[in-house]
Amino acid sequence: MGALLEELRRLGYLEGKTIVINRWSGGGNIGAYGALAHKIVNEQPQLIVARSRTMATALAAATREIPIVMVGTITSELSGSFARPNRNVTGINVSYDEQQIYAKQAEFLRDITGKNARIAWLGTQNLWEGPVGKAAREGARQAGLILDAVLLSSPVDEAAIHRAFVPVLAGRFVGMYVSPATELFPYRSIIAKLAQEARLPTIGNGRPWAEAGILLSYGANPVDMYRRAAYFVDRILRGAKPADLPIEQPGVIELVINLKTAKALGISIPPPLLVRADKLIE
Amino acid sequence: MNRRDTLVSLLALGIAPASFAQSVLKVPQIALVDTAEQIADMAEGRHPQWARCWRS
Numbered sequence A: 001m002g003a004l005l006e007e008l009r010r011l012g013y014l015e016g017k018t019i020v021i022n023r024w025s026g027g028g029n030i031g032a033y034g035a036l037a038h039k040i041v042n043e044q045p046q047l048i049v050a051r052s053r054t055m056a057t058a059l060a061a062a063t064r065e066i067p068i069v070m071v072g073t074i075t076s077e078l079s080g081s082f083a084r085p086n087r088n089v090t091g092i093n094v095s096y097d098e099q100q101i102y103a104k105q106a107e108f109l110r111d112i113t114g115k116n117a118r119i120a121w122l123g124t125q126n127l128w129e130g131p132v133g134k135a136a137r138e139g140a141r142q143a144g145l146i147l148d149a150v151l152l153s154s155p156v157d158e159a160a161i162h163r164a165f166v167p168v169l170a171g172r173f174v175g176m177y178v179s180p181a182t183e184l185f186p187y188r189s190i191i192a193k194l195a196q197e198a199r200l201p202t203i204g205n206g207r208p209w210a211e212a213g214i215l216l217s218y219g220a221n222p223v224d225m226y227r228r229a230a231y232f233v234d235r236i237l238r239g240a241k242p243a244d245l246p247i248e249q250p251g252v253i254e255l256v257i258n259l260k261t262a263k264a265l266g267i268s269i270p271p272p273l274l275v276r277a278d279k280l281i282e
Numbered sequence B: 001m002n003r004r005d006t007l008v009s010l011l012a013l014g015i016a017p018a019s020f021a022q023s024v025l026k027v028p029q030i031a032l033v034d035t036a037e038q039i040a041d042m043a044e045g046r047h048p049q050w051a052r053c054w055r056s
Helices: A002-010 A030-040 A054-060 A099-115 A124-130 A131-143 A158-171 A182-196 A207-211 A223-236 A259-265 A270-275 B005-013 B019-023 B036-042 B048-055
Strands: A022-025 A045-049 A070-073 A089-093 A118-125 A144-153 A175-178 A202-204 A216-220 A253-258 A277-280 B031-033
Touching: A002 A223, A022 A030, A030 A054, A030 B031, A045 A054, A045 A223, A054 A070, A054 B031, A054 B036, A070 A202, A070 A223, A089 A223, A089 A270, A099 A131, A099 A175, A099 A202, A099 A216, A099 A270, A118 A158, A118 A182, A124 A131, A131 A144, A144 A158, A158 A182, A175 A182, A182 A207, A182 A259, A207 A216, A207 A277, A207 B031, A216 A277, A223 B036, A253 A259, A253 A270, A253 B036, A259 A277
Parallel strands: A022 B031, A045 A070, A045 B031, A070 A089, A118 A144, A118 A175, A175 A202, A202 A216, A253 A277
Antiparallel strands: A216 A253
16 A cells, blocks of 8 residues: 555645545454444545455445445445446456456466366455455366365464465465465465475465565556555545546556576476566566 | 644544544545555554554
């Protein structure tokens, strides 16, 4: 969200002078998101910027009045029409199935692990059971991979991640997907370290994952998305309604390969994958 | 620091009621909501209000 704050400043919103920004976090405690949403709505902010479908769903259940600018997977239950949102939710939609993100991720991982490889899908239960999990399973099926969920308990914290890695470190898998569960993001360096310990080629969503030491990342650039989210905030603060602001999709989905991690794992990246990469971390 | 700046500071610390932002100071008040601690990771370092919000 740093890019959002930076872009807001560029647009003339000076925190503590011309805008008050209240920061809230679920602390990875998924079961408490509903209560947190009510607490936020009770403070009656002019608008809410939310990350993740799970959090936005809780917020949308708590208010139909306060505009919600969301970055993540926006389902039709949240927005109604994408072209003219008929609820109070708009923003940037990362659609894992429509944009074939998981299909590509599975394909890139298969290029390294080979077909019929057993892959651990690291994420939360609500994500596994929702549209993101469905897209992941479909992507794996198309790529000829066997996908098993490795679910994190809530609250998602360092201890939960270490517990989830017990079956992973036991050698049941030959590769790993890190799901786009936003609760995992603060722990990306720990996950990258554990994935290396397990000797697993791993793919995550978006450049920060590869920069943290994950072998591959494929996804939209979060900096671009949050910068664009500032446009939605600005328009709404100037009087626009969510219905006036069609939901957008990120235009660029990039592949990043961490060659240092490849070397540490003793993996040779297939040349077509190297050519396909938008960025190589050396 | 004038009275207005004092109020803004109190709002940022979560001490003054949030409704002051819109009704008294006439500045917009928005909420940034994350699922985990990445606001602090990615933006400006740990923010006092942020810790107050999710731990309470």
